[in-house]
Amino acid sequence: MAINDNVLIKIRDMRDSLTPVEKMVADYILTNLEEIPLLSVKELAKLSKTSDASVLRFCKSMGYGGYRNFIVSVSASLGSMDDEQRDRYTDIRPGDSLSTIIANISLNNSKSIEDTLSVIDREQVARAVEAIGKCSRIALFGVGASGLVCRDAEQKFSRINKICHAYTDGHSQLTAATLLGHNDVAVFISNSGSTSDILEALDIAAKNGCTTVSITKHSKSELAENTDIVLSISTPEITFRSGAMGSRIAMLTVVDMLFAGVASAEYDQVKKYLTKTHNVLAVKHRK
Template sequence: MSFITLDDNIFLRLRGIRNSLTPVERTIEEYVFANKDQIPHLSVKGLAQKSHTSDASVLRFCKTLGYRGYRDFIVAVSAALGSADKTESEYTDIQPGDDLQTIITNVSRNNRKSIEDTMSVIDRDAIGRAVELLRKASRIDFYGIGASGLVCMDAQQKFTRIGKTCFAYTDGHSQLTAASILKSGDVAVLISNSGDTLDILNTLEVAKESKATIIAITRYVKSELANEADLVLNFSTPEITIRSGAMGSRIAMLNIVDILFTGVASANYKNVKALLTKTHNVLAGKHKHLNWDKG
């Protein structure tokens, strides 16, 4: 079993794996979330008694989270509490009848927090490996459904401008067709909030059969996509009831795409700068001609 580092935000991790916990583990998780400040002061036995479980259950809970033992678990809780911004530590859902000023504040705060939380869970080494894979790829395909598909289109637009052969596929049929003609040396980037979208999992299977390298951009949860991908880039998003969650996940995914794009562009800056200048000039010239036509 691989263990996580102690700078990993335990509360984000708990939120991410909540649905995969056993009933007993879920009982401990609920107590931990409801009594965060008390946890660093409890022994194994103390937490077991408070959560009405057992010492063995608490220790198994720590192992499920990826910690070597209870001490590492307590250190992680203390670190997360110490780094939390107490005034803006939670996401805020949109409520019926909210005035515009409240909406502006809450939506902006949620988007910012999605990026901040993503930076707490993302694997920097994985980002580095992903940049190298994308830089060397013969072809890059981006696959996503719904809001994830919009992120794919943004990624295609960015990477095309720096000379990469890349495509975005946003429906199940075209995804399967495209994945079937991938080959070794190509990279398939599968983007999914849940990691369990059926169309994406079908595409994953075909892309693997085609010997393409699979990069997953998905929420910080246990999922089939994360388990099967060659490389996983996680983001964190809130579990709140209406569109706030979807907006936050989209912002987090776009941020990861921006990081990857900038990493690839920076690694080949001299050539990329020339390409960006060329595409900018072409678009500026087109815009100028359109203005003349209107005149």
């Protein structure tokens, strides 16, 4: 289950995977948050230029059996948010002062972590930690900014003596996926969940019988639907100007959860490895 289910975050993240009519309902809700708890099914259907049946299908797509349960969840989500939280993501804008930029980036990163905590499933995290702890080796797959997250995970898990490697280009990913087996874990990192190189590697890894884990946007995607374990993140990439800043922070946070989970479960052994690697690096730094 998610740590703190927030239906408004879920609507935002799943919008792109909805049908055109469901998107009309979603867009009306997201732009008129305060009035939604006061509306009946018929009123929301009329205002969103859809139908009663479309609104009910939308509620079902969001995981609710009926409109009433959906509205109760919307009210709870609104009640947990203050005015600043409701629209706190800020894009890069021309002419901002450096102090404004520092404040905005800090808020965006904090919000990415908060929203990810609202959607990530603790049971899925536990399954991933267990699988990584027991596996023979870890293969990490990602391109671009996601590839950088793979490198971070590689560095962390290598320090506790896990056989681990990051693959960040299409050719090496296909080669690595081909050599994976039942005792291995393959972690696929992609915000969109639709990166072609990642999906190709996933198809091969899954056929080889290894455990597959995805770290991806909280939405319906080919990656999420075809991995054994899904670790959802939530962060809007506001425009092309923002690059992958928010998603990178959210993904790094999930990697830290996995690393800390494995390290805690195997603490006595891990402590020795961390001490050894710390000492050898400390000697190098003194030279």
